[in-house]
Amino acid sequence: MKTTALLALALALVAPAAHAGPGHDHGEAPPAATAHALPRFAASSDLFELVGVLDGKTLTLYLDRAATNEPRPAATVELELGGRPLKPQAQADGSYTVALPAPLEAGVHAVAATVTDGDDVDLLAAELDVHGEAHDAPAAGATGQRWGAAAGAVLGLGLLLGLGVAGRKALARRRAAGFGGAA
Missing domain, CATH: 2.60.40 (Immunoglobulin-like)
Incomplete structure (x- = not known):
């Protein structure tokens, strides 16, 4: 029962890291391009x-x-x-x-x-x-969002792997305790 709850918690923590990729972003719309105002x-x-x-x-x-x-x-x-x-x-x-x-x-x-x-x-x-010629600046946070999503996915997978290892050890202890009991 505890293993199932831990597995559900791990999946819930990993889910927010599953971001949409390029072309499939459902977040905030980018700001509309503005025309260059004449002096x-x-x-x-x-x-x-x-x-x-x-x-x-x-x-x-x-x-x-x-x-x-x-x-x-x-x-x-x-x-x-x-x-x-x-x-x-x-x-x-x-x-x-x-x-x-x-x-x-x-x-x-x-x-x-x-x-x-x-x-x-x-x-x-x-x-x-x-004013001098305006230069286009790269979209702020575009690269940072991708790195944040990748870091979240790695952390989530690490947590899931850690819970899996802990669950196997707990299951092995329970089996050892069940089989080594009095006859």
Whole structure:
């Protein structure tokens, strides 16, 4: 009876170590891949809001009136980026674009924009934070999970083997005691 209980306990301890292999993992789903966000800046005042999005060597600007969020496609925008004066060109969709002579280096770049819209003139300032290329990091814990499963399986098998040896010795003692009794 004790041997059966010990065997059941050993099997219960070994069962959690039986993990699914590659392609059969039923654990937590891996996090969804995220797209690389483009560098951007935002500058605002009482009159205007200016948002810039950098995509390679193209800087796209979106200019709105602050009070109404109304696009200002007819405004004149003069831009200074990292000390270099640039002249954005108005686009049909209401945005403005600037073709940079070269991609910006990683780091923080000062942005200053002078906006003239009719009688309204305003100076907007911001910073554009450009990061270097993102590197893909290996999934954390992927290798550690496999080693943990293997270690659990080895420990479980060792426990099962130890219980088997102890059970055989106990059975041998019981048989020896039963056969060596008084006649």
